[in-house]
Amino acid sequence: MEWVGSPVCDGGGMSKSMTHKTSGFVLAAWLCTLLGWVVMTAAQEDDRGTIQPAQARQALTLIHARCAVCHTTDLIVQQRLPADRWTVTVEKMMHWGADLSKDEAAVVLQFVTARYHSGAPDHLPSIEEELALTAPAWGPSTASDGPLVGVSERGAEIFARNCQACHGEGAMGGAGPKLARNKILKNEGVFWETVLHGRGPMPAWGAVLSHQEISDIHAWLATR
Protein backbone atom coordinates (compact mmCIF):
# COMPACT_ATOMS: atom_id res chain seq x y z
CA MET A 1 0.00 0.00 0.00
CA GLU A 2 1.22 3.48 -0.85
CA TRP A 3 0.53 6.63 1.02
CA VAL A 4 0.59 9.06 -1.81
CA GLY A 5 1.54 12.55 -0.73
CA SER A 6 2.46 11.49 2.76
CA PRO A 7 5.57 13.08 4.25
CA VAL A 8 7.43 9.77 4.24
CA CYS A 9 7.57 9.52 0.46
CA ASP A 10 10.56 11.70 -0.17
CA GLY A 11 11.92 9.61 -3.03
CA GLY A 12 14.87 8.26 -1.07
CA GLY A 13 15.45 4.94 0.60
CA MET A 14 13.75 4.09 3.85
CA SER A 15 15.64 5.72 6.71
CA LYS A 16 15.35 4.87 10.39
CA SER A 17 13.22 7.93 11.06
CA MET A 18 11.00 7.10 8.15
CA THR A 19 10.39 3.65 9.54
CA HIS A 20 9.41 5.26 12.81
CA LYS A 21 7.08 7.69 11.05
CA THR A 22 5.57 4.86 9.09
CA SER A 23 4.75 2.82 12.13
CA GLY A 24 3.26 5.95 13.69
CA PHE A 25 1.08 6.32 10.64
CA VAL A 26 0.03 2.69 10.82
CA LEU A 27 -0.96 3.20 14.43
CA ALA A 28 -2.90 6.35 13.54
CA ALA A 29 -4.63 4.58 10.71
CA TRP A 30 -5.48 1.69 12.98
CA LEU A 31 -6.85 4.07 15.58
CA CYS A 32 -8.90 5.82 12.92
CA THR A 33 -10.32 2.49 11.82
CA LEU A 34 -11.14 1.59 15.39
CA LEU A 35 -12.75 4.98 16.00
CA GLY A 36 -14.63 4.64 12.73
CA TRP A 37 -15.88 1.24 13.78
CA VAL A 38 -17.02 2.57 17.14
CA VAL A 39 -18.80 5.53 15.55
CA MET A 40 -20.39 3.34 12.91
CA THR A 41 -21.54 0.80 15.46
CA ALA A 42 -23.03 3.55 17.58
CA ALA A 43 -24.77 4.97 14.52
CA GLN A 44 -26.10 1.57 13.61
CA GLU A 45 -27.39 1.02 17.10
CA ASP A 46 -29.07 4.39 16.88
CA ASP A 47 -30.62 3.37 13.58
CA ARG A 48 -31.58 -0.08 14.87
CA GLY A 49 -30.17 -1.76 11.81
CA THR A 50 -27.64 -1.38 9.10
CA ILE A 51 -28.40 0.72 6.08
CA GLN A 52 -25.62 0.95 3.57
CA PRO A 53 -25.59 4.25 1.67
CA ALA A 54 -26.35 2.53 -1.64
CA GLN A 55 -29.25 0.69 -0.06
CA ALA A 56 -30.54 3.88 1.57
CA ARG A 57 -30.42 5.60 -1.79
CA GLN A 58 -32.34 2.78 -3.43
CA ALA A 59 -34.96 2.87 -0.67
CA LEU A 60 -35.30 6.65 -0.86
CA THR A 61 -35.67 6.48 -4.62
CA LEU A 62 -38.33 3.79 -4.39
CA ILE A 63 -40.27 5.64 -1.71
CA HIS A 64 -40.14 8.84 -3.72
CA ALA A 65 -41.28 7.13 -6.93
CA ARG A 66 -43.69 4.46 -5.71
CA CYS A 67 -45.27 5.58 -2.42
CA ALA A 68 -45.75 9.17 -3.58
CA VAL A 69 -48.11 8.00 -6.32
CA CYS A 70 -50.87 8.03 -3.69
CA HIS A 71 -49.51 10.20 -0.85
CA THR A 72 -46.62 12.56 -0.24
CA THR A 73 -43.71 11.11 1.68
CA ASP A 74 -44.26 13.40 4.68
CA LEU A 75 -46.82 10.82 5.79
CA ILE A 76 -44.03 8.23 6.04
CA VAL A 77 -41.42 10.41 7.73
CA GLN A 78 -43.80 11.33 10.59
CA GLN A 79 -44.31 7.68 11.63
CA ARG A 80 -42.34 6.13 14.52
CA LEU A 81 -43.24 2.46 14.49
CA PRO A 82 -41.95 -0.88 15.70
CA ALA A 83 -40.82 -3.33 13.02
CA ASP A 84 -43.98 -5.46 13.13
CA ARG A 85 -46.22 -2.51 12.38
CA TRP A 86 -43.96 -1.35 9.55
CA THR A 87 -44.14 -4.85 8.10
CA VAL A 88 -47.93 -4.82 8.17
CA THR A 89 -48.01 -1.32 6.69
CA VAL A 90 -45.73 -2.17 3.75
CA GLU A 91 -47.73 -5.36 3.13
CA LYS A 92 -50.95 -3.36 3.13
CA MET A 93 -49.54 -0.90 0.61
CA MET A 94 -48.35 -3.75 -1.63
CA HIS A 95 -51.80 -5.27 -1.43
CA TRP A 96 -53.28 -1.93 -2.46
CA GLY A 97 -51.12 -1.73 -5.53
CA ALA A 98 -47.82 -0.10 -4.51
CA ASP A 99 -45.62 -0.88 -7.49
CA LEU A 100 -42.75 -2.64 -5.67
CA SER A 101 -41.20 -6.04 -6.37
CA LYS A 102 -40.66 -8.34 -3.37
CA ASP A 103 -37.00 -7.38 -3.26
CA GLU A 104 -37.78 -3.68 -3.55
CA ALA A 105 -40.37 -3.94 -0.77
CA ALA A 106 -37.72 -5.59 1.42
CA VAL A 107 -35.32 -2.70 0.78
CA VAL A 108 -38.02 -0.14 1.64
CA LEU A 109 -39.06 -2.08 4.73
CA GLN A 110 -35.50 -2.34 6.00
CA PHE A 111 -35.00 1.38 5.49
CA VAL A 112 -38.19 2.61 7.17
CA THR A 113 -37.76 0.15 10.05
CA ALA A 114 -34.22 1.37 10.63
CA ARG A 115 -34.95 5.06 10.18
CA TYR A 116 -38.44 5.62 11.60
CA HIS A 117 -38.47 3.30 14.62
CA SER A 118 -40.18 4.08 17.94
CA GLY A 119 -37.02 5.57 19.45
CA ALA A 120 -36.03 7.77 16.49
CA PRO A 121 -35.79 11.55 16.98
CA ASP A 122 -38.97 13.61 16.54
CA HIS A 123 -37.64 15.58 13.60
CA LEU A 124 -35.94 13.87 10.70
CA PRO A 125 -35.20 15.22 7.22
CA SER A 126 -37.76 14.63 4.47
CA ILE A 127 -37.27 11.87 1.90
CA GLU A 128 -36.66 14.55 -0.73
CA GLU A 129 -34.02 16.28 1.43
CA GLU A 130 -32.27 12.97 1.97
CA LEU A 131 -32.44 12.19 -1.74
CA ALA A 132 -30.88 15.54 -2.58
CA LEU A 133 -28.05 14.84 -0.12
CA THR A 134 -27.29 11.44 -1.58
CA ALA A 135 -27.93 12.29 -5.24
CA PRO A 136 -25.30 11.07 -7.65
CA ALA A 137 -24.14 13.45 -10.37
CA TRP A 138 -26.08 11.48 -12.96
CA GLY A 139 -29.30 9.50 -13.21
CA PRO A 140 -29.67 5.74 -13.52
CA SER A 141 -28.70 5.69 -17.18
CA THR A 142 -27.31 8.76 -18.81
CA ALA A 143 -24.90 7.36 -21.31
CA SER A 144 -26.44 6.61 -24.66
CA ASP A 145 -24.72 5.82 -27.86
CA GLY A 146 -27.13 7.56 -30.14
CA PRO A 147 -30.12 9.84 -30.04
CA LEU A 148 -32.91 8.41 -27.87
CA VAL A 149 -36.07 7.38 -29.61
CA GLY A 150 -39.09 7.39 -27.36
CA VAL A 151 -41.57 4.55 -27.62
CA SER A 152 -45.08 5.88 -27.08
CA GLU A 153 -46.60 2.52 -26.02
CA ARG A 154 -44.06 2.14 -23.21
CA GLY A 155 -44.47 5.79 -22.28
CA ALA A 156 -48.17 5.32 -21.50
CA GLU A 157 -47.39 2.74 -18.84
CA ILE A 158 -44.44 4.65 -17.36
CA PHE A 159 -46.59 7.77 -17.18
CA ALA A 160 -49.39 5.88 -15.41
CA ARG A 161 -46.96 4.55 -12.80
CA ASN A 162 -45.02 7.70 -12.12
CA CYS A 163 -46.79 10.83 -13.30
CA GLN A 164 -50.52 10.18 -13.35
CA ALA A 165 -51.13 10.74 -9.64
CA CYS A 166 -50.40 14.43 -10.11
CA HIS A 167 -50.89 15.05 -13.83
CA GLY A 168 -54.11 13.06 -14.08
CA GLU A 169 -55.38 10.21 -16.19
CA GLY A 170 -54.60 10.80 -19.84
CA ALA A 171 -52.34 13.69 -18.73
CA MET A 172 -55.48 15.83 -18.43
CA GLY A 173 -54.23 17.52 -15.26
CA GLY A 174 -54.88 17.19 -11.54
CA ALA A 175 -52.84 18.63 -8.70
CA GLY A 176 -50.20 19.18 -11.38
CA PRO A 177 -50.78 20.87 -14.75
CA LYS A 178 -52.45 19.27 -17.76
CA LEU A 179 -49.70 17.93 -20.02
CA ALA A 180 -51.79 16.85 -22.98
CA ARG A 181 -51.13 19.46 -25.70
CA ASN A 182 -49.05 21.44 -23.22
CA LYS A 183 -46.61 23.76 -24.97
CA ILE A 184 -43.74 22.38 -22.88
CA LEU A 185 -43.83 19.30 -25.14
CA LYS A 186 -42.61 21.43 -28.03
CA ASN A 187 -39.73 22.80 -25.97
CA GLU A 188 -37.72 19.68 -25.26
CA GLY A 189 -35.02 21.60 -23.40
CA VAL A 190 -37.47 22.85 -20.79
CA PHE A 191 -39.23 19.49 -20.69
CA TRP A 192 -36.03 17.59 -19.92
CA GLU A 193 -34.80 20.22 -17.47
CA THR A 194 -38.12 20.02 -15.58
CA VAL A 195 -38.29 16.22 -15.49
CA LEU A 196 -34.63 15.69 -14.59
CA HIS A 197 -34.24 18.45 -12.02
CA GLY A 198 -37.77 19.35 -10.98
CA ARG A 199 -39.41 22.75 -10.92
CA GLY A 200 -41.50 24.39 -8.20
CA PRO A 201 -43.66 21.71 -6.59
CA MET A 202 -42.54 19.05 -9.07
CA PRO A 203 -39.79 16.82 -7.68
CA ALA A 204 -36.72 15.86 -9.70
CA TRP A 205 -37.05 12.53 -11.45
CA GLY A 206 -33.50 12.28 -12.74
CA ALA A 207 -32.57 9.68 -10.16
CA VAL A 208 -35.72 7.62 -10.69
CA LEU A 209 -36.42 7.50 -14.42
CA SER A 210 -33.89 6.55 -17.07
CA HIS A 211 -33.41 8.83 -20.05
CA GLN A 212 -35.01 6.19 -22.23
CA GLU A 213 -38.06 6.16 -19.96
CA ILE A 214 -38.30 9.96 -20.07
CA SER A 215 -38.09 9.81 -23.87
CA ASP A 216 -40.88 7.21 -23.85
CA ILE A 217 -43.06 9.46 -21.70
CA HIS A 218 -42.37 12.38 -24.01
CA ALA A 219 -43.28 10.29 -27.05
CA TRP A 220 -46.54 9.23 -25.45
CA LEU A 221 -47.42 12.74 -24.30
CA ALA A 222 -46.90 13.98 -27.86
CA THR A 223 -49.73 11.68 -28.97
CA ARG A 224 -52.17 13.09 -26.43
Next chain:
Amino acid sequence: MTVSRREWLRTVLQGIGIGAAVGPGFPSIATAQGTEAGQGTGPLTVRVTRPFDAETPVREFASWLTPNERFFTRSHFGPPSAETVQPDVWRLTVKGLVKEELTLSLKDLQQLEAVTLTAVLQCSGNGRAHHRPKVPGVQWERGAVGNAQWTGVRLHDVLQRAGVKSQGVHVQFQGADRPALATVPLFTRSIPLAKAFHPDTLLAYEMNGRPLPLLHGAPLRVITPGWMAESCMKWLTEITVRTDETPGYYMQQAYRIPETAVRLSSGLPGSAMVPVEQMPVKSLIAAPAEGDTVRIGPVTIQGVAWAGEAPVVKVEVSCDNGKTWEQARLLGESQPYAWRQWQYLWKARQVGPTAILCRATDAQGAQQPEKSPWNPGGFLWNGWDRLSVTVAA
Protein backbone atom coordinates in the same frame (compact mmCIF):
# COMPACT_ATOMS: atom_id res chain seq x y z
CA MET B 1 -37.50 22.70 -0.06
CA THR B 2 -39.23 25.44 1.92
CA VAL B 3 -40.08 27.36 -1.20
CA SER B 4 -41.12 24.33 -3.17
CA ARG B 5 -43.41 23.07 -0.40
CA ARG B 6 -45.10 26.46 -0.29
CA GLU B 7 -45.40 26.63 -4.05
CA TRP B 8 -46.75 23.10 -4.08
CA LEU B 9 -49.41 24.08 -1.59
CA ARG B 10 -50.29 27.15 -3.59
CA THR B 11 -50.68 25.04 -6.69
CA VAL B 12 -52.76 22.45 -4.89
CA LEU B 13 -55.00 25.00 -3.25
CA GLN B 14 -55.47 26.99 -6.44
CA GLY B 15 -56.12 23.77 -8.30
CA ILE B 16 -58.98 22.91 -6.01
CA GLY B 17 -60.35 26.41 -6.08
CA ILE B 18 -60.02 27.25 -2.41
CA GLY B 19 -59.33 30.86 -3.31
CA ALA B 20 -62.74 31.05 -4.91
CA ALA B 21 -64.39 29.16 -2.05
CA VAL B 22 -62.96 31.48 0.56
CA GLY B 23 -63.87 34.55 -1.44
CA PRO B 24 -62.51 38.06 -1.41
CA GLY B 25 -61.91 39.81 1.86
CA PHE B 26 -60.87 36.63 3.63
CA PRO B 27 -57.24 35.68 3.94
CA SER B 28 -56.92 32.54 1.87
CA ILE B 29 -54.71 29.68 2.96
CA ALA B 30 -53.03 29.89 -0.38
CA THR B 31 -51.49 33.29 0.24
CA ALA B 32 -50.97 33.08 3.99
CA GLN B 33 -47.51 32.58 5.40
CA GLY B 34 -46.24 29.58 7.28
CA THR B 35 -48.56 26.84 6.12
CA GLU B 36 -45.73 24.37 6.47
CA ALA B 37 -45.75 21.29 8.61
CA GLY B 38 -45.01 21.80 12.27
CA GLN B 39 -44.63 25.57 12.16
CA GLY B 40 -47.97 26.40 13.65
CA THR B 41 -47.68 30.04 12.66
CA GLY B 42 -50.16 29.96 9.79
CA PRO B 43 -53.85 29.14 9.68
CA LEU B 44 -53.26 25.39 9.34
CA THR B 45 -50.55 22.96 10.36
CA VAL B 46 -50.00 20.63 7.44
CA ARG B 47 -49.51 16.98 8.35
CA VAL B 48 -49.70 15.52 4.84
CA THR B 49 -49.33 17.59 1.66
CA ARG B 50 -51.22 15.19 -0.64
CA PRO B 51 -53.90 14.26 0.19
CA PHE B 52 -54.09 17.61 1.98
CA ASP B 53 -54.40 16.75 5.69
CA ALA B 54 -53.98 19.74 7.96
CA GLU B 55 -55.02 20.70 11.47
CA THR B 56 -56.05 23.94 13.11
CA PRO B 57 -53.64 25.54 15.60
CA VAL B 58 -55.49 25.42 18.94
CA ARG B 59 -55.25 29.19 19.52
CA GLU B 60 -57.97 29.47 16.83
CA PHE B 61 -60.32 27.76 19.27
CA ALA B 62 -60.58 30.99 21.24
CA SER B 63 -63.44 31.73 18.82
CA TRP B 64 -66.71 29.85 19.11
CA LEU B 65 -67.04 29.06 15.42
CA THR B 66 -64.01 27.84 13.51
CA PRO B 67 -63.77 29.76 10.20
CA ASN B 68 -63.98 27.64 7.04
CA GLU B 69 -60.49 28.51 5.85
CA ARG B 70 -59.06 27.59 9.25
CA PHE B 71 -61.04 24.40 9.68
CA PHE B 72 -59.05 21.15 9.72
CA THR B 73 -59.16 19.12 6.56
CA ARG B 74 -58.67 15.40 6.04
CA SER B 75 -59.50 12.94 3.29
CA HIS B 76 -58.08 9.70 1.99
CA PHE B 77 -57.70 10.67 -1.66
CA GLY B 78 -58.05 14.44 -1.82
CA PRO B 79 -61.07 16.21 -3.32
CA PRO B 80 -62.55 15.15 -6.66
CA SER B 81 -62.02 17.51 -9.60
CA ALA B 82 -63.97 20.74 -9.27
CA GLU B 83 -65.88 19.94 -12.49
CA THR B 84 -67.43 16.74 -11.11
CA VAL B 85 -69.06 18.63 -8.24
CA GLN B 86 -70.37 21.58 -10.29
CA PRO B 87 -74.10 22.04 -9.58
CA ASP B 88 -75.12 21.36 -13.20
CA VAL B 89 -73.20 18.08 -13.30
CA TRP B 90 -73.43 16.83 -9.72
CA ARG B 91 -76.33 14.56 -8.72
CA LEU B 92 -77.20 12.61 -5.58
CA THR B 93 -78.69 9.15 -6.10
CA VAL B 94 -80.66 7.34 -3.41
CA LYS B 95 -80.94 3.61 -4.04
CA GLY B 96 -80.80 0.14 -2.53
CA LEU B 97 -83.66 -0.95 -0.27
CA VAL B 98 -85.95 1.94 -1.19
CA LYS B 99 -89.38 1.97 -2.78
CA GLU B 100 -88.38 4.61 -5.32
CA GLU B 101 -84.85 5.37 -6.49
CA LEU B 102 -84.08 9.09 -6.54
CA THR B 103 -81.69 11.23 -8.54
CA LEU B 104 -81.55 14.70 -7.04
CA SER B 105 -79.84 17.93 -8.01
CA LEU B 106 -78.75 20.44 -5.41
CA LYS B 107 -81.79 22.57 -6.34
CA ASP B 108 -84.09 19.57 -5.77
CA LEU B 109 -82.59 19.10 -2.31
CA GLN B 110 -82.93 22.77 -1.48
CA GLN B 111 -86.70 22.47 -1.99
CA LEU B 112 -86.79 20.47 1.25
CA GLU B 113 -86.95 22.21 4.62
CA ALA B 114 -83.60 23.78 5.52
CA VAL B 115 -82.17 23.07 8.96
CA THR B 116 -79.24 24.83 10.63
CA LEU B 117 -77.33 23.52 13.63
CA THR B 118 -73.92 24.04 15.17
CA ALA B 119 -71.84 20.92 15.69
CA VAL B 120 -68.30 19.86 16.45
CA LEU B 121 -66.61 17.92 13.68
CA GLN B 122 -63.64 15.88 14.81
CA CYS B 123 -61.33 13.41 13.11
CA SER B 124 -61.22 10.05 14.93
CA GLY B 125 -57.45 10.22 14.81
CA ASN B 126 -57.29 13.63 16.54
CA GLY B 127 -54.61 13.22 19.23
CA ARG B 128 -53.19 10.03 17.68
CA ALA B 129 -49.67 11.43 18.20
CA HIS B 130 -50.22 11.18 21.99
CA HIS B 131 -50.79 7.42 22.01
CA ARG B 132 -47.90 5.26 23.33
CA PRO B 133 -46.76 2.95 21.82
CA LYS B 134 -47.07 5.06 18.69
CA VAL B 135 -49.65 4.10 16.14
CA PRO B 136 -49.48 4.35 12.34
CA GLY B 137 -51.52 7.04 10.62
CA VAL B 138 -51.54 10.80 10.30
CA GLN B 139 -49.89 12.06 13.48
CA TRP B 140 -52.60 14.52 14.50
CA GLU B 141 -51.94 16.45 17.69
CA ARG B 142 -54.75 18.64 19.07
CA GLY B 143 -56.35 20.50 16.19
CA ALA B 144 -58.14 17.96 13.95
CA VAL B 145 -61.41 19.34 15.30
CA GLY B 146 -63.58 22.40 14.81
CA ASN B 147 -67.00 23.85 15.58
CA ALA B 148 -69.11 25.05 12.65
CA GLN B 149 -72.65 25.98 11.75
CA TRP B 150 -74.06 23.53 9.22
CA THR B 151 -77.08 24.17 7.01
CA GLY B 152 -78.76 21.50 4.95
CA VAL B 153 -81.67 19.13 4.82
CA ARG B 154 -82.53 16.23 7.08
CA LEU B 155 -81.26 12.90 5.78
CA HIS B 156 -84.54 11.58 7.18
CA ASP B 157 -86.56 13.75 4.77
CA VAL B 158 -84.60 12.48 1.76
CA LEU B 159 -84.91 8.85 2.86
CA GLN B 160 -88.60 9.30 3.50
CA ARG B 161 -89.09 10.62 -0.02
CA ALA B 162 -87.45 7.48 -1.39
CA GLY B 163 -89.30 5.25 1.11
CA VAL B 164 -87.06 2.87 3.07
CA LYS B 165 -88.09 -0.78 2.77
CA SER B 166 -88.52 -2.72 6.01
CA GLN B 167 -85.31 -4.76 5.44
CA GLY B 168 -83.23 -1.57 5.32
CA VAL B 169 -81.10 -1.27 8.48
CA HIS B 170 -77.92 0.53 7.38
CA VAL B 171 -77.43 3.60 5.22
CA GLN B 172 -74.31 3.65 3.08
CA PHE B 173 -72.53 6.77 1.82
CA GLN B 174 -70.24 7.15 -1.16
CA GLY B 175 -68.44 10.34 -2.13
CA ALA B 176 -67.04 11.44 -5.49
CA ASP B 177 -63.40 11.24 -4.38
CA ARG B 178 -61.31 8.50 -5.97
CA PRO B 179 -57.91 6.97 -5.15
CA ALA B 180 -54.97 7.43 -7.53
CA LEU B 181 -54.88 3.67 -8.12
CA ALA B 182 -57.95 1.56 -8.88
CA THR B 183 -56.52 -1.16 -6.60
CA VAL B 184 -57.06 1.00 -3.51
CA PRO B 185 -60.46 0.45 -1.87
CA LEU B 186 -62.97 3.29 -2.12
CA PHE B 187 -63.81 5.25 1.01
CA THR B 188 -67.30 3.89 1.60
CA ARG B 189 -69.04 4.09 4.98
CA SER B 190 -72.40 3.32 6.51
CA ILE B 191 -74.35 4.36 9.60
CA PRO B 192 -77.21 2.52 11.30
CA LEU B 193 -80.72 3.54 10.23
CA ALA B 194 -81.50 4.97 13.68
CA LYS B 195 -78.72 7.57 13.32
CA ALA B 196 -79.69 8.21 9.68
CA PHE B 197 -83.31 8.84 10.74
CA HIS B 198 -82.32 11.10 13.64
CA PRO B 199 -83.82 14.54 12.94
CA ASP B 200 -80.42 16.21 13.54
CA THR B 201 -78.53 14.13 10.96
CA LEU B 202 -78.07 16.42 7.97
CA LEU B 203 -77.01 16.53 4.38
CA ALA B 204 -75.26 19.89 4.59
CA TYR B 205 -74.62 22.30 1.70
CA GLU B 206 -73.53 25.29 3.79
CA MET B 207 -70.77 25.71 6.35
CA ASN B 208 -70.78 28.81 8.54
CA GLY B 209 -73.32 30.47 6.24
CA ARG B 210 -71.32 29.98 3.05
CA PRO B 211 -71.53 27.32 0.34
CA LEU B 212 -69.59 24.25 1.44
CA PRO B 213 -65.96 24.72 0.26
CA LEU B 214 -64.50 22.00 -1.97
CA LEU B 215 -62.04 20.86 0.71
CA HIS B 216 -64.96 20.35 3.09
CA GLY B 217 -67.09 18.28 0.74
CA ALA B 218 -68.79 20.55 -1.81
CA PRO B 219 -71.52 20.51 -2.77
CA LEU B 220 -72.96 18.16 -0.12
CA ARG B 221 -71.69 16.28 2.91
CA VAL B 222 -73.20 14.24 5.69
CA ILE B 223 -73.22 15.68 9.23
CA THR B 224 -73.82 13.15 12.00
CA PRO B 225 -73.79 15.44 15.06
CA GLY B 226 -72.00 13.96 18.06
CA TRP B 227 -70.29 11.31 15.97
CA MET B 228 -66.76 11.27 14.66
CA ALA B 229 -66.05 12.74 11.24
CA GLU B 230 -65.53 9.54 9.23
CA SER B 231 -69.33 9.19 9.21
CA CYS B 232 -69.64 12.71 7.74
CA MET B 233 -69.01 11.70 4.10
CA LYS B 234 -67.78 14.54 1.89
CA TRP B 235 -68.57 15.06 -1.82
CA LEU B 236 -71.61 12.83 -1.30
CA THR B 237 -73.02 11.30 -4.52
CA GLU B 238 -74.66 8.01 -3.48
CA ILE B 239 -76.86 6.90 -0.62
CA THR B 240 -77.60 3.17 -0.55
CA VAL B 241 -79.96 1.59 1.96
CA ARG B 242 -78.84 -1.96 2.83
CA THR B 243 -79.47 -4.79 5.27
CA ASP B 244 -75.93 -4.93 6.62
CA GLU B 245 -73.04 -2.69 7.51
CA THR B 246 -70.98 -1.68 4.47
CA PRO B 247 -68.35 -4.30 3.66
CA GLY B 248 -64.81 -3.27 2.76
CA TYR B 249 -61.71 -1.88 4.37
CA TYR B 250 -62.89 1.52 5.59
CA MET B 251 -65.87 0.11 7.47
CA GLN B 252 -64.76 -3.39 8.49
CA GLN B 253 -61.08 -2.82 9.32
CA ALA B 254 -60.34 0.89 9.63
CA TYR B 255 -62.17 3.12 12.13
CA ARG B 256 -62.88 0.33 14.57
CA ILE B 257 -61.99 0.13 18.24
CA PRO B 258 -61.94 -2.80 20.66
CA GLU B 259 -65.24 -3.25 22.42
CA THR B 260 -63.55 -4.23 25.66
CA ALA B 261 -60.71 -2.51 27.45
CA VAL B 262 -57.46 -2.95 25.63
CA ARG B 263 -54.30 -4.43 27.04
CA LEU B 264 -51.18 -2.55 25.93
CA SER B 265 -49.85 -3.91 22.61
CA SER B 266 -51.94 -7.00 23.16
CA GLY B 267 -52.89 -7.38 19.52
CA LEU B 268 -56.38 -7.77 20.93
CA PRO B 269 -56.99 -11.51 20.54
CA GLY B 270 -60.63 -12.30 20.87
CA SER B 271 -61.64 -8.71 21.43
CA ALA B 272 -64.55 -7.65 19.24
CA MET B 273 -63.90 -4.54 17.19
CA VAL B 274 -66.79 -2.11 16.81
CA PRO B 275 -67.13 0.96 14.57
CA VAL B 276 -66.05 4.32 15.96
CA GLU B 277 -69.22 6.35 16.50
CA GLN B 278 -69.76 8.86 19.34
CA MET B 279 -67.19 11.39 20.40
CA PRO B 280 -65.94 10.93 23.96
CA VAL B 281 -65.93 13.93 26.32
CA LYS B 282 -62.94 16.18 25.67
CA SER B 283 -61.59 19.67 26.35
CA LEU B 284 -58.75 21.77 25.00
CA ILE B 285 -56.85 24.83 26.21
CA ALA B 286 -56.86 27.55 23.54
CA ALA B 287 -54.90 30.13 25.56
CA PRO B 288 -52.28 30.52 26.81
CA ALA B 289 -50.23 28.62 24.22
CA GLU B 290 -47.66 25.92 24.71
CA GLY B 291 -44.36 27.44 25.82
CA ASP B 292 -45.82 30.87 26.65
CA THR B 293 -44.36 33.03 29.40
CA VAL B 294 -47.06 34.59 31.57
CA ARG B 295 -46.75 37.35 34.17
CA ILE B 296 -47.20 36.62 37.84
CA GLY B 297 -50.74 37.67 38.85
CA PRO B 298 -54.08 37.01 37.15
CA VAL B 299 -53.89 34.88 33.99
CA THR B 300 -56.96 34.05 31.91
CA ILE B 301 -57.01 30.43 30.79
CA GLN B 302 -59.64 29.68 28.16
CA GLY B 303 -60.68 26.83 25.96
CA VAL B 304 -63.47 24.64 24.66
CA ALA B 305 -65.11 21.38 25.76
CA TRP B 306 -67.51 19.00 24.04
CA ALA B 307 -68.95 15.51 24.23
CA GLY B 308 -70.79 13.28 21.78
CA GLU B 309 -74.53 13.34 22.30
CA ALA B 310 -74.44 14.55 25.93
CA PRO B 311 -73.77 18.12 27.10
CA VAL B 312 -70.62 19.07 28.99
CA VAL B 313 -71.46 19.91 32.61
CA LYS B 314 -68.05 20.62 34.11
CA VAL B 315 -64.55 21.69 33.13
CA GLU B 316 -61.71 21.62 35.64
CA VAL B 317 -58.30 23.22 35.39
CA SER B 318 -55.08 22.36 37.19
CA CYS B 319 -52.17 24.78 37.27
CA ASP B 320 -49.89 22.56 39.36
CA ASN B 321 -49.44 19.59 37.06
CA GLY B 322 -52.59 17.79 38.20
CA LYS B 323 -52.18 18.02 42.00
CA THR B 324 -55.19 20.26 42.54
CA TRP B 325 -58.14 21.04 40.28
CA GLU B 326 -60.39 24.10 40.16
CA GLN B 327 -63.67 24.43 38.33
CA ALA B 328 -63.72 26.65 35.23
CA ARG B 329 -66.67 28.89 34.32
CA LEU B 330 -68.75 27.62 31.40
CA LEU B 331 -69.66 30.47 29.05
CA GLY B 332 -72.86 31.06 27.11
CA GLU B 333 -75.66 28.57 26.75
CA SER B 334 -75.29 24.86 26.27
CA GLN B 335 -76.17 23.85 22.69
CA PRO B 336 -76.47 20.23 21.70
CA TYR B 337 -73.49 19.02 19.59
CA ALA B 338 -71.65 22.37 19.72
CA TRP B 339 -68.66 22.89 21.92
CA ARG B 340 -68.86 24.96 25.09
CA GLN B 341 -66.37 27.71 25.72
CA TRP B 342 -64.90 27.97 29.20
CA GLN B 343 -62.70 30.32 31.16
CA TYR B 344 -60.67 30.16 34.34
CA LEU B 345 -58.92 33.00 36.10
CA TRP B 346 -55.63 31.70 37.44
CA LYS B 347 -53.76 33.67 40.05
CA ALA B 348 -50.19 32.76 39.17
CA ARG B 349 -48.15 33.18 42.35
CA GLN B 350 -45.01 31.12 41.90
CA VAL B 351 -42.30 32.06 39.43
CA GLY B 352 -40.99 29.25 37.24
CA PRO B 353 -42.16 26.57 34.83
CA THR B 354 -45.48 24.78 35.38
CA ALA B 355 -48.00 22.68 33.50
CA ILE B 356 -51.60 23.71 32.91
CA LEU B 357 -54.11 20.90 32.48
CA CYS B 358 -57.82 20.70 31.80
CA ARG B 359 -60.43 17.96 31.89
CA ALA B 360 -64.17 17.92 31.19
CA THR B 361 -67.12 15.89 32.49
CA ASP B 362 -70.36 15.25 30.56
CA ALA B 363 -73.96 14.88 31.75
CA GLN B 364 -73.64 11.10 31.74
CA GLY B 365 -70.81 11.37 34.27
CA ALA B 366 -68.04 10.45 31.85
CA GLN B 367 -64.83 12.32 32.65
CA GLN B 368 -61.80 12.93 30.48
CA PRO B 369 -59.12 10.45 31.63
CA GLU B 370 -55.47 11.36 32.15
CA LYS B 371 -54.65 9.13 29.18
CA SER B 372 -56.97 7.42 26.74
CA PRO B 373 -56.91 3.65 26.49
CA TRP B 374 -54.48 2.59 23.79
CA ASN B 375 -56.03 1.08 20.68
CA PRO B 376 -54.40 -0.16 17.49
CA GLY B 377 -55.83 2.59 15.26
CA GLY B 378 -54.99 5.38 17.70
CA PHE B 379 -58.60 6.59 17.72
CA LEU B 380 -60.65 8.67 20.15
CA TRP B 381 -57.80 10.25 22.13
CA ASN B 382 -59.35 12.32 24.90
CA GLY B 383 -56.63 12.47 27.54
CA TRP B 384 -56.31 15.60 29.70
CA ASP B 385 -55.11 18.52 27.64
CA ARG B 386 -51.75 19.71 28.89
CA LEU B 387 -49.35 22.53 28.13
CA SER B 388 -46.22 24.01 29.66
CA VAL B 389 -45.88 27.67 30.56
CA THR B 390 -43.37 29.72 32.50
CA VAL B 391 -44.44 32.23 35.11
CA ALA B 392 -42.21 35.32 35.12
CA ALA B 393 -42.02 38.02 37.80
